[in-house]
Amino acid sequence: MGFFFAMKFYGNIRKMKASINGEVNYFLPLFDNLNSSEEISMNELIGQTISISYSGTINCVVSGKRIKKTYGDGMSYDAFKSSPLAVESIIRPELSKIHEGIALRDYEWEMKHHLQPHYVYLSKTAGVKVGVTRTTQVPTRWIDQGAAEALILAETPYRQAAGLIEIGLKNHISDRTNWRKMLQNNLVDDDLYEVREKLIPYIDSELVQYVKKTETISQIKFPVLKYPEKIKSVSLDKHPFIEEKLVGIKGQYLLFDNETVFNMRKHTGYLIELSY
Numbered sequence: 001m002g003f004f005f006a007m008k009f010y011g012n013i014r015k016m017k018a019s020i021n022g023e024v025n026y027f028l029p030l031f032d033n034l035n036s037s038e039e040i041s042m043n044e045l046i047g048q049t050i051s052i053s054y055s056g057t058i059n060c061v062v063s064g065k066r067i068k069k070t071y072g073d074g075m076s077y078d079a080f081k082s083s084p085l086a087v088e089s090i091i092r093p094e095l096s097k098i099h100e101g102i103a104l105r106d107y108e109w110e111m112k113h114h115l116q117p118h119y120v121y122l123s124k125t126a127g128v129k130v131g132v133t134r135t136t137q138v139p140t141r142w143i144d145q146g147a148a149e150a151l152i153l154a155e156t157p158y159r160q161a162a163g164l165i166e167i168g169l170k171n172h173i174s175d176r177t178n179w180r181k182m183l184q185n186n187l188v189d190d191d192l193y194e195v196r197e198k199l200i201p202y203i204d205s206e207l208v209q210y211v212k213k214t215e216t217i218s219q220i221k222f223p224v225l226k227y228p229e230k231i232k233s234v235s236l237d238k239h240p241f242i243e244e245k246l247v248g249i250k251g252q253y254l255l256f257d258n259e260t261v262f263n264m265r266k267h268t269g270y271l272i273e274l275s276y
Contacts, residue, residue, distance in 0.1 A: 008275045011037045012059050015073065015265045016252055018143045023221040026249050028264070030274070034064045040274065042249055043223050050276040051243040052262070054236035057271040067269070074268030084109035093118070093132045093163030118162035120154040120210075122173075122199075123147035126181030128190050129174045130199075132162040142220060144265075146182040146251030151192040152215040153199065154207070165207050172202050183253055183261055185227045192217050224248030228259040235263075236270055 011030025017039075019025050026042040060067050062079035071080035080086045084106035089096035097103075098110040117135045122128055125147050133141040135155065142150040156162040166175060173195070200211055225247045234242060244256035252265035 006276070008273055009038045009040055010273045011271070012061075013074075013264060013267050013270050013272060014061070015144075015268060016042065016249075018140060020139060020143070020220065023223050024143055024249070026223070028274070030272075033059050034061070042246075042254075045246050045276050046223055046225060046248060047246070048276050049243065049245045050274065051241065052236070053242075053273045053275070054240040055271045055273070056240070058269045059271065061269050070269050073265060074270075084113075089114060089159060089163075093159045094167050096159040096163065099158040099160060114159040116158070118156050118159050119152050120156070120162050120165045120169075122151045122153055122192050122195055124149040124187055124190070124192065125177040126184075126186050127174060127178065127188050128192065128195050129177060130166055130169050131175060132159070132166050134159075139218060139220065142218065144252055145177055146179075146222070146253070148185070148187055148220055148222075149192055150218045150220070151196060152212055153196055154203070154210040155212055156207075156210045161207060161210065165203055165210070168204055168207070169199055169202055172199060179251070179253075180231050183228060183231055183250060183255065185224070185250075222248065222250040224250055224255060226255070226257070228255060228261065230259050232260045233263065234260045236267055236272070 009030055011032055014029040014031055017027045028040040028042050029036060030038040058067050058070060060076040060079055061074035062083050063076060067076045071077050072086045075083060075086060087105040089104055096114045098115045103110045119133055119135055119138060121131055123131060123142055123145055125145050154165055244258055246254060247257050248255035252263060254262040254264060
């Protein structure tokens with residue numbers, strides 16, 4: 001039996017925006033190709049049956065042209081190879097050289113985004129991991145990862161230094177998120193303060209000056225009514241119509257009552273109709 005949907009929104013998906021007011025509040029931007037169109041308050045839909053219908057169209061978030069497959073976050077292959085939004089130092093911050101006046105792809109963009117203060121942080125998504133982000137991206141970065149707790153380990157004046165600290169710690173702590181355990185809220189008991197103290201001796205002597213010991217743990221509460229026990233990821237490429245009860249949002253995932261999960265960020269650029 002189908003549902004009658006009173007509200008319908010149409011547009012190209014973008015990564016959900018988020019803010020914290022007690023718990024994380026999510027907003028889904030839908031675009032008219034490259035132009036902002038709608039912004040849906042997703043928290044208000046939790047507990048309701050929603051439908052997502054995929055039109056079959058994907059538009060590159062850089063050029064707006066129609067594409068068959070996305071690279072990165074909603075880019076065409078050409079944009080992925082040329083846009084600063086996909087520069088290699090985003091994934092591997094230790095490669096950034098903009099503090100030396102050397103751009104890998106786009107001088108002005110890298111000056112603005114990578115010649116800026118960065119945090120090296122610990123986050124508890126399932127296990128504890130280390131990561132790097134611009135200081136202006138906190139707490140957004142932690143929310144996108146689905147982190148229940150986070151703690152700043154160091155603050156550096158530019159991106160490469162943060163990346164070098166992270167590289168030095170990778171032999172002692174993971175830099176990856178187990179997304180299944182994150183969505184199940186399967187958290188380890190490790191104390192982030194204790195983990196920070198154990199890791200500091202492994203930081204290079206030239207970089208230890210950036211360590212911050214005065215920061216406190218940030219707690220993040222996600223709007224979830226029920227966490228899944230078993231997880232099945234659904235994509236619009238294989239399931240162009242989804243109609244399920246929304247029971248939570250964590251990271252960039254929608255959690256449904258039937259234990260399926262939908263990665264909103266993975267579908268950046270997809271043209272959809274969302275109804276509830």
